[in-house]
Amino acid sequence: MQLKMALAGNPNAGKTTLFNQLTGARQHVGNYPGITVDHKEGRLSHGGETIIVTDLPGTYSMTAYSAEELVARDYLVNNRPQVVINIVDASNLERNLYLTCQLLELGVPLVVALNMVDVAESRGIEINSAALSRHLQVPVIPIVARSGLGTKALLDAAVAVASENRPWTPLSISYGDDLDAALAEMLAIIDEQRFLTDTYPPRYTAIKYLESDQQLVERGEKTDAEAARRLQQLVDKSTDHTRRTLDVYPEAIIADQRYGYIKSLLRQGVISRKYDADRLYTSDRIDKVLTNRLVGPLIMLAILFALYQFTFSWSEVPVSWLENGFSWLGDKVKEILPDGILRSLVISGVIDGVGGVLGFVPLIMFMFFGIAVLEDSGYLARVAFMMDRVFRIFGLHGSSVMPFIVSGGIAGGCAVPGVMATRTLRSPKERMATLLTVPFMNCGAKLPVLALLIGAFFSEDRAQYMFFFTMLAWLVAMLAAKLLRSTVLRGAPTPFVMELPPYRLPTVRGLLIHTWERTYQYIKKAGTVILGISILLWAMMTFPHLPDAEQAEFAAKRQAILAEAGTDIVALLEGQGDDLPVEAAAVKERLAAIENDQAEAALRHSLAGTIGTAMEPVSRLAGFDWRTDIALLGGFAAKEVIVSTLGTAYSIGEVDVEESQSLSERLKADDNWNRVVAVAAMIFIMFYSPCFVTLVCIAKEASWKWAAFSMGFNTVFAFVLAVAVYQLGTFFNLG
Amino acid sequence: MSTILLRHMAKHQHGTIATVNVAGELGRRIREMGLIPGTEITICGRAPLNDPIALRLQDSTITLRNNEADHILVQVEP
Numbered sequence: 001m002q003l004k005m006a007l008a009g010n011p012n013a014g015k016t017t018l019f020n021q022l023t024g025a026r027q028h029v030g031n032y033p034g035i036t037v038d039h040k041e042g043r044l045s046h047g048g049e050t051i052i053v054t055d056l057p058g059t060y061s062m063t064a065y066s067a068e069e070l071v072a073r074d075y076l077v078n079n080r081p082q083v084v085i086n087i088v089d090a091s092n093l094e095r096n097l098y099l100t101c102q103l104l105e106l107g108v109p110l111v112v113a114l115n116m117v118d119v120a121e122s123r124g125i126e127i128n129s130a131a132l133s134r135h136l137q138v139p140v141i142p143i144v145a146r147s148g149l150g151t152k153a154l155l156d157a158a159v160a161v162a163s164e165n166r167p168w169t170p171l172s173i174s175y176g177d178d179l180d181a182a183l184a185e186m187l188a189i190i191d192e193q194r195f196l197t198d199t200y201p202p203r204y205t206a207i208k209y210l211e212s213d214q215q216l217v218e219r220g221e222k223t224d225a226e227a228a229r230r231l232q233q234l235v236d237k238s239t240d241h242t243r244r245t246l247d248v249y250p251e252a253i254i255a256d257q258r259y260g261y262i263k264s265l266l267r268q269g270v271i272s273r274k275y276d277a278d279r280l281y282t283s284d285r286i287d288k289v290l291t292n293r294l295v296g297p298l299i300m301l302a303i304l305f306a307l308y309q310f311t312f313s314w315s316e317v318p319v320s321w322l323e324n325g326f327s328w329l330g331d332k333v334k335e336i337l338p339d340g341i342l343r344s345l346v347i348s349g350v351i352d353g354v355g356g357v358l359g360f361v362p363l364i365m366f367m368f369f370g371i372a373v374l375e376d377s378g379y380l381a382r383v384a385f386m387m388d389r390v391f392r393i394f395g396l397h398g399s400s401v402m403p404f405i406v407s408g409g410i411a412g413g414c415a416v417p418g419v420m421a422t423r424t425l426r427s428p429k430e431r432m433a434t435l436l437t438v439p440f441m442n443c444g445a446k447l448p449v450l451a452l453l454i455g456a457f458f459s460e461d462r463a464q465y466m467f468f469f470t471m472l473a474w475l476v477a478m479l480a481a482k483l484l485r486s487t488v489l490r491g492a493p494t495p496f497v498m499e500l501p502p503y504r505l506p507t508v509r510g511l512l513i514h515t516w517e518r519t520y521q522y523i524k525k526a527g528t529v530i531l532g533i534s535i536l537l538w539a540m541m542t543f544p545h546l547p548d549a550e551q552a553e554f555a556a557k558r559q560a561i562l563a564e565a566g567t568d569i570v571a572l573l574e575g576q577g578d579d580l581p582v583e584a585a586a587v588k589e590r591l592a593a594i595e596n597d598q599a600e601a602a603l604r605h606s607l608a609g610t611i612g613t614a615m616e617p618v619s620r621l622a623g624f625d626w627r628t629d630i631a632l633l634g635g636f637a638a639k640e641v642i643v644s645t646l647g648t649a650y651s652i653g654e655v656d657v658e659e660s661q662s663l664s665e666r667l668k669a670d671d672n673w674n675r676v677v678a679v680a681a682m683i684f685i686m687f688y689s690p691c692f693v694t695l696v697c698i699a700k701e702a703s704w705k706w707a708a709f710s711m712g713f714n715t716v717f718a719f720v721l722a723v724a725v726y727q728l729g730t731f732f733n734l735g
Numbered sequence: 736m737s738t739i740l741l742r743h744m745a746k747h748q749h750g751t752i753a754t755v756n757v758a759g760e761l762g763r764r765i766r767e768m769g770l771i772p773g774t775e776i777t778i779c780g781r782a783p784l785n786d787p788i789a790l791r792l793q794d795s796t797i798t799l800r801n802n803e804a805d806h807i808l809v810q811v812e813p
Contacts, residue, residue, distance in 0.1 A: 062765040065760045092794040095769040123795075249758040255766035284779075284791075293783045356798050389784035392800070398787075495786060497764040497803060500796040 003162050004079065008103060009070060009087035011058035012378075012501040013029045014115040018087055018145040020513055022155075022433075029517045038073045046155040052542050054081065060095075062102045064215035066426070076108055077199050081395040084163035085154065087145070090120035090127055091502075093271060096261045104136065107170030107201050113150075113159045114730035119502075123281060125276030128617045135265040146507060162704040175257045179210060179250060182238035186231055193227040196220055203673075209235050217237050270462045276376040283378075291382050300386055304401070307374065308410050311367040311417070312444070318362040326355035344542060345535070353534030355529045355694065357637065360416050361519060367406055367417040368518040369511060371424065374402075376514075380424060381498060388496060394478045395485025395493070397430035404434070404477065408441030411470045415690055417440040419697040420518065422503075427494030433481045435702055436710055439690035442470055445639035446648040452643055456664040457554040457678040473686055478715065501543045529696045537637045537692075541645075546601055550698040552600040561590050593651075602652035603726050609632050622684060622722035623730070631683070676729030680722040687718035739803035739813050742788070744778045750809035751775050768797050778796065782804035 009015040012145050015324075021028070022609045023042025040055035056075055057068035064070055076084065086103055086147025088096035103110055114129055139157040143150030174180055186206040189195065196205050196219065208216040209231050220228040242250055290296055337343040374380045380399065388398030396553070399424075401409075418438040420548070425431035428510035454465045485491075545551075560571055566589045572584045580588065604626070612629035619629050627649035634645035643663065648665050667673045689711040690698070699707035727734060738753050740761060752774045755765055769792055770776075779789040790799045 034765075061763070063763055063764060094793070095795060098767060098769070189797060247756070248754075249762070251758060252755065252762065252766065252771075255763075256771050259769070259771050286778070287796075290783070291780065291789070293781070297783050381798075383790065384788060386782050389786045389798070390783060495761040495764040497761070497768055497770075497797065497799040499768065500789060502796075593784075707782055 003049055003083070003159065003160070004052045004054070004081040005051050005158060006056055006079075007087060008056045008073065008076075008083045008084055009058060009062055009476055010089065010099060011503075012499065013058070013089040013096060014145040015055065015087050016056055017510060018085075018113065018115065018143070018151070019053065019505065020507075020510055021151060022143055023053055027513075029521065037067050037072075038651045044155075049159055051155075051159075052583050054079075058516065059099065061099055062106070063211065064213045067425070067428070068214060073106075076103075076106065079080055082109065083111060083158045084108045085111050085113050085158055087115050090114050090117045090142070091123055091125060093120075093125075093127065094259070094262055094266060095268075100259060100311050101171075101258045101262060102171070104171035104516075105173065105201075105207065106204055107168035109164070109166065109168070109262075110138045111154065112136065112138055112159055113145075114140055115145050116443065117142045117161060118144050122436060126272045126274070127271075128270050131268065132270045133264075135268065135270065159293040159687065161225065163190060168201060170203055172203055173261050175207075175210075175254055175255060178238065178242060178245075179253055179257075179508050182210065182234055182250075183207070185462055189230050189234075192319070194230070195224055195227045206231075208227060208255065210238065216563075267386050267633060275596050281502070286383070287500070288501050290379070291385060296386055299682075303374075303379070304383075304405050305410065307367075307370045307402075307506070308405055309414065311363060311406065312412060315362040315366040322355065322362070326351055327360075327695065335459040341542075345538065348534040348542075349538035350531070352538075353531040356534055357523070358532045360414070360693065361523065362385050363414055364420065364522050365515055365519045367421065369515045371402065372419060372511045372514040373506055375424060376504065376510060378501040378711055379501045380501050384498070385500060392493065392496075392639060394482040395430070395489075396434055396478075396497070397425055397427050397494070399425045400434040403438045404474075406443060407438035408443040408446075409474065411442045411466065411473075412444045412447055414443050414445075415694040416697050418443075419694060419701055420522065422701065429485065429489050429491050430494060432702060432706070433484050434490050435698060436478045436484060436706070437481045439694050439698075439710065439714065440473055440480060440687055442473045442686060443639065445519050445691070446685060448640050449635075449642045451681055452646075452664055453667075453678045457673075457675045469686065471555050472683075476687060476721075481720055503663050508569045523702050526696045529699075530693055533692045534637065534697070537634075538612075541603065541606050541634065543607060544605065544651065546598070550601060550605075551598075554594060554601075557594050558591060561587060561594070598649075599648050603645075603648050621726070622680050622719060622728040624674045624681065624722075625671075626683075628681060630689070635685065636692055638693070642685065654733070674735035676726055676735040679729065680726040683725055684718045684722040685712060687721060689715045689718075736810055737770070738808050741760065741776075741790075741807040742801045743797050744809060744811065746778050748811060749777050750811040753808045753810045755807050761803060761806070765799070765807070768779050770797065775811065777813050783807070 007015050007019055009245070017122065019040065023044050026044065027040060027042035029038055029040050037057050042053045042055070044051050044053065054075065056072040058068070059069045061071050062073045064073075084103060086100050088100060100112060112132070114127060114132070117127065120127060127142075129142050130655055139161065140149055141154040142156050143154055145151070150674075153393070174462065177185065177295075183203065183206045186209060187202055190202040190205055192196065195202075196216075200208070203217065205220070212235070217228070217232075217655050220231065237252055242248055243252060247255075275721065290299055330351050333343065333346050333351065337346060373379070374383070380402070383401060384398030386398070387401045391398055402424065403418045403421040405413065406413040406421050407413050415438055419435055420442070422431050422435045422438070449467070450469055456460055458465050489590060512514040567583045569587055572580060573588060604613065608630055609626075613626040613631055615629045616624075616626045620623075624632070630649050631642045631645040636643040644665075647663050651669075652662055652666055689695070695707045695711060698710050744750060752770060754772055755762065755770060757765065774803050776794060777791045780790050781784050785802045787798045788801060788804055789796060
């Protein structure tokens with residue numbers, strides 16, 4: 001037989017630690033449909049039973065305000081697990097029991113796992129679990145999830161409760177005379193109409209109506225509009241009454257009474273404290289330094305910089321292994337396959353595509369490991385605390401700082417892990433605004449393009465210009481966030497109220513599982529899409545081929561040069577020796593020039609070239625010619641491709657991203673380019689559509705609709721800025 | 736005994752929450768953190784730019800923005 005078991009509890013109560021402890025590596029992480037709340041499921045066997053465990057999102061209560069809470073509640077009422085383990089933090093019992101209370105009111109078969117009894121004991125808190133169990137009338141098992149202490153007893157109790165298979169028995173708490181009277185009237189209607197009774201216990205429905213729970217109210221209206229209207233009337237009446245007599249909303253009374261219920265049972269011999277309440281614990285002492293108003297921000301900068309270094313410097317080694325591996329593979333294919341379409345597809349489409357997907361893997365692994373350390377230790381909440389005032393100005397949240405830094409807030413990051421890092425934000429609008437603006441930062445792939453243009457036109461003050469463009473990225477990203485938050489994402493800020501959890505040492509096992517989960521999700525979900533688009537882009541830059549006649553023309557030119565040179569030199573060239581005599585070297589150069597011209601003609605003839613040329617009349621407004629247009633199209637694959645595509649378009653052949661000297665010279669000499677065009681181009685490149693890998697991640701984290709928005713909005717936004725720069729600059733003759 | 740807004744409390748000052756007068760999501764978030772009438776609190780400090788504010792309850796530390804703290808009245812020793 002299979003048992004369905006769910007884990008519920010507050011954030012930071014050790015729920016995930018317990019889940020990892022119970023299921024080990026036998027777990028599976030997915031998303032609930034349509035939202036980014038993780039759906040974690042694992043299996044274990046205990047005493048001959050196979051148990052499927054679902055780790056519900058951590059919540060403080062069961063209202064309809066956040067996606068996490070809705071998911072937790074819907075799971076319980078729709079999937080009806082045979083047993084729910086409610087993990088509570090023994091060192092913060094009162095607050096944790098607030099959720100327990102709501103689970104009991106829902107009536108689910110419950111077992112309470114009293115976690116971190118060791119921490120509570122060190123704080124002088126002693127809990128009589130037998131007494132607590134007697135008052136709550138459910139089993140209470142003391143455990144230490146980190147070490148696994150007590151988990152066997154916990155599973156025994158859970159299996160015992162599950163096998164009883166008793167019907168749900170909701171607890172009923174008194175909410176004072178006024179509300180109890182209202183509840184009684186509402187219950188009469190609910191019982192009579194069997195209103196939502198197949199999903200929720202009657203009293204629970206009534207309480208949720210008094211708390212004006214949006215989801216439940218909407219559901220009620222759809223099911224039985226007449227009964228819903230009568231209930232709403234009663235709610236309005238009692239709201240009116242409590243507002244008039246006590247100046248409070250019913251939901252406040254309900255919360256107070258729940259806490260009252262908890263306090264009174266804790267007072268009956270459940271909890272005893274050795275020390276007085278103002279004692280400072282280690283965690284408070286750490287906070288005296290880490291959130292100090294002067295030293296705190298400096299330490300934070302140092303820690304964020306360290307995270308950045310860790311992610312981008314340390315991952316360089318595995319990234320270079322991967323790059324070498326893929327270029328080795330490319331060379332092998334070159335040897336095996338004859339020159340032609342198939343070889344080009346395999347090398348430029350497939351191998352580069354797979355390499356592109358996997359190239360981000362070390363970055364993502366390192367970043368999530370770093371973030372997991374900050375998150376599990378409790379430091380991330382402090383970062384949000386310290387940074388909130390600044391980010392709030394732009395409609396963001398204190399936690400937004402991390403994704404920005406990772407994406408290139410310190411020049412040279414990457415928006416792919418940056419977009420994925422927005423998962424740490426729990427406020428939906430702030431999260432979306434962050435997600436959409438992090439691609440504005442100067443990622444590592446934009447740097448070579450900026451370096452090329454700065455090197456060509458502003459070589460005298462490189463450092464200043466680089467710094468200026470980093471600051472500009474921050475400024476524009478923040479203003480864009482503000483713009484989004486006042487238009488498409490407008491709305492009151494999500495409440496900031498949050499816990500600063502006690503500092504804890506993260507467990508290695510937790511960190512590794514967390515890192516692996518994220519990386520695997522990236523490979524599985526983003527990987528296939530990225531490979532597909534990579535092949536598509538390759539095809540756009542390759543097809544249609546040059547017409548045979550033109551190809552023959554280039555071939556004829558080559559033949560002519562060879563014929564002119566004579567057989568001796570041809571033999572020398574075929575010999576592939578490095579030390580060629582002067583005449584032979586000259587011939588080789590002329591041949592290469594023809595080769596480059598042909599590559600340029602081929603690119604111009606391709607679909608990408610046709611699009612680029614067609615766009616020229618519009619892009620001229622910002623000073624871009626068709627060559628730049630094609631390069632910008634190529635930049636959609638990855639921003640550093642702009643450099644190599646410009647190289648091909650200016651017929652100087654393959655340009656190494658790191659050594660673009662020749663291209664730089666060529667641009668300087670070109671009539672189409674000057675300082676104003678360079679600045680317009682840099683601004684456009686910084687802010688236009690994110691590369692498609694980032695777009696795929698945005699789609700996976702938000703939706704394809706938002707990814708399309710990001711592509712369109714950013715491109716229009718960047719173009720407007722570039723046109724403004726070009727037109728003003730040209731008007732004042734700054735070129 | 737006098738009653739002041741939570742926003743106006745000084746660092747390290749103790750007090751007992753008198754009222755939490757806000758409904759909706761913010762009210763719910765404040766209450767579920769245990770900030771209800773009768774709760775004893777101590778101000779731990781403020782973020783570098785004076786906002787948000789951090790406060791210590793018996794068993795946990797909570798942070799909220801100044802404009803969120805404006806819905807909370809606290810009874811303090813004069």
